[in-house]
Amino acid sequence: MINIMPQKKTGEGGLSVRKSTIALILLAGGVLLIGLMFVHAALQRQADAEEIAQLTAVVKNLELTDLCLFTEARYTRHLSQADMFSAFQDHPTALEHFPTGSIAGPPENIRRLNEKLD
Amino acid sequence: MRSWIEKQRSILDYTLASLLRRKGKNFSLLFVYMLVVFILASAMFFTSAMKREASLILQGSPEMVVQRLLMGRYDPIPLDYLKTIRNIRGVISADARLWGYYFDPTVGANYTFMVPHNQPLSLQNIIVGSGIVRSRKVGKGDIMSFRAPDGKVRSFTITGEISASSELISADLILISDTDFRNLFGLNGSYATDLVVAVRNQQELSTIARKITELLPDTRPIIRAEMVRTYDSVFDWRGGMVIVLLLMALLAFVIFASEKASGLSAEERREIGILKAIGWETSDVIAVKTYEGALVSFFSFAGGVLLAYGHIFFSAALLFAPALKGWSVLYPNFRITPFIDPYQVAILFFLTVVPYTVATIIPSWRAAIIDPDSVMRS
Structure with a gap:
């Protein structure tokens, strides 16, 4: 069995922060950032909806069939x-x-x- | 419960101390792992967003385009064909479309000349796309000259620019009047580049396309769904260069994980031996290694995915641009709308985090079940 002896790190100011606490905070931060990434994507999609509708209107108006991505040939x-x-x-x-x-x-x-x- | 949590936190403390003891090795591991996830996620984000954006934008494309094929290539189509097509039941309208390419030797770029139906232009006036404005350094009021097939140079005044926000579809476009187009390319008045057809009922598109090929056997109808499908296959992450990129990254990851799974270093084995000798159970040793694998995996995954998101949607796929540009002189500056799929992120998670964590546990479990004395002596 392991002896449950929390390791303590004493900082300069005398505050003790366990390594696991820092790791868990970083872990939660990572999960939060990934969640925020999806939120940002959803908001950006909403913001871009009008621009995409405008592009579709230009395509319709000029009777275009393709994206102008590769112009080499x-x-x-x-x-x-x-x-x-x-x-x-x-x-x-x-x-x-x-x-x-x-x-x-x-x-x-x-x-x-x-x-x-x- | 509380004591269980405290025990797990102590194990986590030990795991972190152990990881930090081998800082150099673990940080380089984290960096390589993050890089692999970054490449995989960038390719996935880019292809899925482009595919979705193309399918939305191309919803405005003509319902059907009819080309004429001659010797296996498309050729100008006689305007007489319009009458035959208009007589087909279910066709609302059929019109000629005039467009063509022009290679500009000054900048080595290809332009697409197009006659807009709904936006008539006066003679010797053109409207240019923002890619041309950028590459030729021209603007409203400037003159652009092009060489016609008869060798004469024809000059046009730029009367407007197509909005830069629509660069993704119009960077290389030059809008021109019908007469100027025919003069510039020497195209006979009884021909067009192709025909656009509108039908009453979308369900009948393929039937009408079949009728057109029966009545006009030298034509090739292309329906809107086919245009959208073209971009589906171009940006399919299971095809083209993307799959090569993904396979390379996956291969790198397999080598990397199998190296980890193949065994532990002598130092790590000795560490496990000592832990067992001082009273740690096999399950505790495995817990340490599981946390180690999970921590490295999770931080690499989160870092890689977030960096890929920034790369694709904030820097407009900066690292992929040289491959996408190819030999193109005119390349649109565009921002990609983040159409990201949680399903793809989940796949990436299970493709990277799970195998790596398992690959870390297996050799540790093998070392943990051997007698501590023999592990320390070996």
Whole structure:
């Protein structure tokens, strides 16, 4: 059996704080911060709702189909409008040469179509 | 109950003293662990938020876009096709859409020229996206020139800028009038880039798309759900480069946890032997190691997740930007809305904290059940 002898740390001012107390406070702080992260996310989502609605309105007004994320090549700028064989567009066995190609895979519907054709 | 709590607190005190005795080793452990969680959480937060934001924004996209395919690539579509499509039962409207790309050799950027339907522009006037304003250092009243296919340079006056708040969808856009667009690209008046179709009943979209392909076999209809699905697959955390990133981080974590599970250092074994020799029970030794694993795991997890949240939603994924930009000259400056999923955070917790804590307990349990005398002598 362990002898229950609380370890005490005496600070400069004579206050004794157990290490476990500090750890439990830090633990509670961590849990609280994670909780606050979710609260912040929820509040930010509410605050951004109007901005997202405005973006949707611009998309509707200009009849846009894609996000302007990757502007390096035409088939990455408009991913949803890309050619059937965009990754191999230069010649039949050409490998994808734009860096975006390693992030943005071919859309699911294009892959499905290719399977039917093969 | 009170004595049980006091006992646990004493064990915790001992655990912390033991962790602080090996400060250097444990802080470096905490740092590496936090880094692994940070990478995993950043990738998860980024992909899920982008996917959700794209699906919301693209709700405003045309219900259906009809392209014409020629030799496997999309090609300008004849305006005659509009009549055929408008005659299909269930179609409310069908209109031509004019848009195209222009490569600007001055800055090496690709622009998207577009003719807005609902916002007619006068001749030789353009409205530009904020990405272009930034890269070309132009503003309202400035002149921008572009080379047409006939070799002549055509100049346009910038009459406005698209709001910077919509940069995520319009950074590279140049809005231009119908006539100027056709002159600049040399596009015949009887062709358009593609067609947008609106239908009366959303349920009939796929039926109408099928009818279009039957009546106009060289066309390819793309419905809104497919556009949204494209971004679902791009930002799917189980695909693309994200999965490579996640696998690397997970592999690092597995190596790290298995190193921990493979055994204890001679010093740690001796410590367990001494504790047993002075009267500690096996359960107390295991409790010390459980607290040790749980404390290191929890602080690494909390630190990693909070840092990832800051990284993605406060610094707009600063560390991922070079990979996302690729060769793009025009890249939108945008803030990501924090669509975070508690389910993903829970998965991350069970993928990291639980295996690490278990990996810490097993070798300690093995050392704790051996005779203290042999542990101390070994």
